[in-house]
Structure formats: structure tokens, C-alpha cells
Amino acid sequence: MVSAQKKAARPTPVPALREQIESFLAGCRQPAALEPGEAPFALSPAAFTFTDFPKHLQFEIWDEQRTLMRRITAIQQQRTARLTVETARFGGKPGLLTFTDLARPQSAAPLLDSTRSVLRELLRRWLARQFPGWALENISSGADLEHTLSPACPRACLRKGERRAAALAVPPQHADDALTHALLWLAYLRRRHPVQEIALFLPCGSETTTLLRLRHLNVVCRPFRYDDTGFEAPIDPDDHGNLITRLEPWQDGPPEPLNEAQSWARQVELQPNVQGVQLTGGARSLRVNGLEFARYETGMLWSGVFRKEPARNLAAVEELAQEISTFRQAGGPVPDHPWRLQQPESWLESLVRNHVTMLDACLLPAPVYGQVPALTGCERSCLDLLAVERSGRLAVIELKASEDPNLPLQALDYWIRVAHHAARGDFRVNGYFPGLPISCGPPRLLLVAPALQFHPTTETLLEFFPSNIQVERIGLGVEWQRIPRVVLRALGARSPEWDQTDY
Template sequence: MEFAAELQASLREFTASGVVEVRENGGSVAPFSGMSWEVRGDGEKPLLHLWSEQFNLTRRVLAITDHSEQRLALAVERFGRAKPDRLEFIRREFERGPRELSREEFRERLTHLLAEQFPDEKLESLVVSPDLEHSLSGNYARGILRRGSTCIAVLAVPGGESSDATDNSLTFALIWLQHARRLSSRRAIISVRLILPKDTCSTVAHRLAALDPQLNFELYEHDPAQDILEKIDPRRAGNLDTWLVPHREREALLNQARPSLEAIISLAPQAVTLHPAAQSREVWLRFRGLPFARWHDGRVFFGINDARKELTSASRPALKRLLRDLEAHRNPLANDTRHSLFRAQPERWLESIVREDVTRVDAMLDQRFVYAQVFANAGGEHGILDLLTVTRSGQLVIIELKASEHIHLPLQAADYWLRVRRQLQSGEIARYGYFPGVT
């Protein structure tokens, strides 16, 4: 196997399950969750490109120096440096503090808890190892309890896991339910018991409202102080605080910034779009979805990734060069589709195409109303983008944008819809200036 193919296969296998962190020379770079990646080149030193909305990294890979269950380590070259660096992908479950349990310790503790709290049930199996073939993460313990002639599927999250692992546990609980039914074909699995750490259940409880009511879910939290499992009522625990960003605030911010930005827009009017961020009082400029400049309090800053260089008469030629590079490389007809400017933030590029003409998605959608990031504290998870629009007959529509497959997309879409429905029922959507004139 050529090294590039070996590298790609190793990365795909290692990152397929579990929460992974990216580190370089021992320092944390970013969580792998939501990151896009690509191996380029077929020679002995292929390029590895990692990118997300906040992060962009390209390294030439010299060798795989460690590949175990805990980590995948690469010897890499950074452009402009002679000495090789070390790029690592670390499984989150192996990075624990002194108060966190190992996976086996957690399994033993959970076995004791289940036996003590559910004496009428017999534990048939309980494992904590990953099962990549069935997309089951090693971050969770999963098992089957037998009660008479029926069974209960169990999935539990250890204490100390990231909020990301806890919030997305429902995805793996549903996958485990399907697999457990195949394993226990002789006995009906009548429910799923999902066990989370103390005070972490709100997102999962919220998302349970999107599931078929006939699917019986039991939600518990583990109280370590009393070492008991507390049953949670999802209807009470799932009331998440969600705030709409008033559309009028966005429009006012755009009107304030637009005079300072017209000259920049005129350099590439078909590609540059404005995106107000009401909370930070900024307006971002994107070139086919890629942020390259921002306006704040009358001043303009530009640059890929950080946008820190202030626009002045002296720096204006640099901005024009940047826009020429963007036009050359971030273009559907670009010669080099492997260029970092072409590959960066594909969901944002997809968003720009959809917002340009939403009827490309469905001819019944109303082009006048397409809103992004309507919530102040939700959306944009793992590189997934949400658009809120409406049909010509007045029916609300959510569009989820993702450039590649994503295991959590269905439940995150349902999560977003539940938030929208709540705001719709309360009248907040109309009150905050969205969809004027639509009834």
C-alpha cells in the first residue's frame, strides 16, 4: 500500500469513533469534531490538510510514528522549518484527570449500580470497547439487561466526558438499540435506558421530544455523591433556554456598516456577501462563504483565518491581492481544486450557493426569506449549518447544510427544529421581525 493510502486509511479508522483531539508538539490544536480533512499527493511525503471554521492547517507527512488505540502520531514537516514536528490525534477517553474513572473502572461501577438499583433485572452484557463496524464509540458503556422475557438496552456516559460526548450520546443510544435488537432477536427490547453524568441531561432531554413517542426511553443521571441513579423526567429537564437574535438588530447593523464596505463589495460583487454578528456588533465579509474581512465600529480588518490587519490606504493593495487570490482559487472553475482556499469551509460555500437562490433546493421556497444563525446560543455544531426559510404557502422549512456525511446530523436537525417550533408557538419569530407579511 502506498504511504498516502495508508495514511488516509489510518486516519479514517482512528477518527471514525470517539472524541479525538488534535495536538502538535504536545500542545492542543483543536478538537477533531467538526473538522474536515484530506490527504493530497501520491508520493512519499503526502500533504495532510485539516480545516474547520476556526482552523486551517497543512502539513507534509513524513511517517506514522505511533498507531495504537490511544493515539495516532505523525512526523510532519511545517513549511519553512527544517526540523520535523509531531502531529498527534488523541482519543479523549484516554486523557483523564485524577478524579476520572478508566473505562474498566467505570464498567465495574456501573455493573454494581445496575445490580443494586434494579434487582429484578439481570445484566446479560456490558462492554466499553469501541465497535467501529457498527459505528459504536468506546466513549460509552453499552449493555443489555434482561427482565423476565423482555430486555432493556443500556448506554451510559462516564463522568468527565466532554459536553459534546454527552449531548450526542442519544445518537449512539439509537444505534445501540438497533444493534442490540439484532443481538437479542429471541427477546423483545422494550426500552432504552440512557445514563448520563449529574446535571448534563438538558440537551438529550430536549432531543427526546423529537423521537417517536412509542419508543420508550428512560433517562437517568448518576449522582456521584450518593452513588445512585436518579430518574429524570425529559419534559421538565428538556426546556432549554434559547434566544432569538432580533432580525431588526441585524438590519440596523448592516445599514450602519454598509457605507464603509461598498468599495470592497464592488471589487467582487458576485462573490462577496455581508453577515452581521449582532452579539459582537461586527459585520463579516465572506467570499463565497469564506470570511476574509470584518467591520467593527467604523474600522475594517482583513485576512484569512483571523482578519486582524486594518484596512488603510497603505494596506488597500494587500486587500486587493487577497481578493485576486480568492477569485483565482475559490471559484467553481478553479484549476487547482486542491488549493486550501478552494477546500476551506465547504459548508459556508454551500450556504452561499443556497442563499443566492434557495429555489435550487426546492422551487416552492420563498427567496425573500432565508435566515442563518437565528439563535444566539445554538446552531453551527460540528460544521453543520442551519438555514431557516419558508415556502410560498407559508410553511416553515429548515435546511441543514453539511458537505460530508455526519452521524449526528439527523438529531441535530431535530434539535434545531424543536427550538424553532418553540419560538414559533410563543410568537417570538414574528415579534422579532422574521418573515414580515407571512401568515
């Protein structure tokens, strides 16, 4: 907004104004023009002109879809790879235009600001079309770190009489986290006004995850999709497509080694601190505190941490296991060793596998499965385990070693798929939990993390979970890698109960 702009610069003589701008552009390898609310214009020599007038320099630029004409009146600021000028639109409305060099890293910030302002102005246009008769109370793409409101997702509040509605638009790179951003914005507004619903604008092709989640949350949401041209259209909330998931049949390894490579794997597994984890398809993973250093599959033993190659001999694999054991432990000799710092979620998974009854005495210590059913097409920063109570009820265990506001909804993704397969009886048919009566009812959901690493928004997001999803947060003590111990428990969105003896 003009009120937020810096104090206007002194008028610059038009010839000097033109000379300074052309000199700047001549030094750019990839010049572009950025105006708030507009997509960047690439400045190719045949696609823009400058024209001198007595009191301003007229700048005109065009591409295959757009034309922009502005009156440049003064230079506001020049920095490395960036030149900002004051402009006047037709009618005299003041504004700013930035020339930048996209080939320079210093252009990243203004380019990002421009991209965000484009989405904000698109949201303004979409709301005017989709909510006729509603007044736009506010619209923003500013950062609010205190309330975890991202500048990447422009947000708005609408009003019609006594009714209010929230709105939020999500860029493609944040599509997987769309509902996290939307619920946090809705909760923020509800602390100030009664807000009945939220309109959520999603990039085309990214809707499935959000629509599946909405079916299992207590929220009134009007979803829309938008395409590359800026056209938006409502989405039928029930048009979520098929639940894309697969449940591979479980296959245990043979009781006796079938070949030399499998015999080596069995011997390495006897080494101190080595944990063998059975995987689907008969493969077996060898790990030290969750860090995989060898894997047996397809009749071969593969070894290595960052890159696996066929194992040359048993001694080399055992030596690697011993070396990792030295460094990957609490209080190891080199605290910042890569093997010590790698994959903290895998370390947490290893600990929970070995102490699953620590979470709840109703859980059976074995079997415990990892990442089944697999999620298709999703990037996940969490790890999942699947356990079972003595009663036959399944328990989804979602693990996170550091703060992540997306933890509750990522856990919901896995819960949805486990509940789907449980209701169909797929776990029994595919050989999971052999000999145990598996319930077809909804599973429990356990969120497990170091107690101080639950994100402050976790309780807010859990308020949207319905009562049929039994969620429990379980926090481990600060020295969980040395002494695994539960110090925090909380059901649903309730405030946690702490065991203070660990602090």
C-alpha cells in the same frame, strides 16, 4: 475477561520479578498502576509497597479513597512506557495489572482502556441497583465500527422473563452525542430481539440537551445522572429546565453608507464572487464561497481570513477578495490550498443561499437567515439556515459537507428552537421575514449534504422521529462545488430516490 487474556507467562523468581518492576518504575517520570475496572492509581513513593513471598510478590497501593492489594506472579509483557503483570486476587481469581508512565505518549492507549473499563464496571453496578430482578445478558465496551457502536460508551442488554431493556453509559466528553449512541444501540438490539426501552446514564450537568430531544422522539427512555463519585440517580424526563435560546431582533443595514468603512464594504461586495450576508445587529459579512474575509460591524471594516484586523484601505481588501477568489473555487490552481479546503460547510451554506429554490420550488429565494435562533452552550459541526415557503411555513435547513452520525439529532436541536419561537410568534415580532405571513405551525426540516456523505446510520436515527416532524434528506451531486444539483431525495427514514444521471 481471563479467557481473552494471552497465555500465562512462566513464573518468574520473586527477587527477579521485584527487580524488573522496580527498575521499570525508576525510569518513569509519572508512574501509575492501571487495573481494568478501576480508576488509575498514581504511584507516589509513600503510597505503595512491595512485599516478597515465596511464590508471589505482594503489591499494595492506596490513596485517599481506595486501597488495592494484588499478588503479582509473573511478567506478561513489557513495552515502551508499559509493563503488564499477571496477578491473583484473593480467592485465586487471575487478572492483569499494568504499570505505565503517564508522562509518555505511549501510555495513552492503556489509560484510555482503563478509563473505559471503569465506566463499564460502573454501568454493571448501576444496573444491578436500578434493575433488581433483571439478568444482565451482555455488557461491552468494545468497538463495533460496522454498526457505529463506540467503545467510549459501554452498553448492555438486560432481560427479565420475556422482556428486554437496553442500557448505555456516556462519558463526559460524549455527553452531547449521548442520544445518538443510545438510539444506535437500541436499534441494533431491536434487529435481534424485541426491546421495549433503554436506560441512559448521563454525567451530571449534561442532561438538558438529551432531555429536550427525548420530548420530541418516539422512544421509551429511562434517564439517569451520575456524579464524580459514581453515584447514580433517576432523572424526571420532564425536568428539562427552560429552553435556553435567544432570538435577536433583526436589523437590516441602512440603505446608504453611513461612513467610509461601510462605503468600502459596499464596493468590495461588487467584486466578482463576493457574497454579502446580512447578520443580526446590523453587521455584514463579506465572503467568497462561504469563506469570510471581511466584516463590517460597529462602524468599522475588519479584514482577514484567520485573523481580522481593521482594514487599512479599500485596495488591500479588494486584493484579498481577488486572491481568495482565485484559489477558493472548484478546479482552482492549487487543490490543497488552505483557502480551498477551509470550512466546507460554509461553502455549502453559500451555495444553498444562492440556490435555495433548488431544494424545493415552494421556498422563497429570500430572505434566508443563518444560525437564528442561536444555540447556547453547544458545539456544533453543522450550519443552519432558516427559510420560508410561499405559504408562510418555516423551513429549517441543516447543512453538512461530510459524514456525521450526529446530523439528525443536531438538526432536531435547531428544529426544536425554531418551532418554539414560531409557536410564540417571535419571528414576526422581531422583524424576520418582513411582510410575509409566518405560520405558527411546526417547520419543515431539510437535511442537506453531498449525496454520498449522508452517514449510513441516518435512516436508522430518523426512524425515531415522530410524524409531526416532516424531515427530508436532500443530496447534492459529487461536483456540488462546481455544478449544484439535487440527485437524491428521501422523506423521513424511507430509502432515497436517486437521479442517476449525475453518476
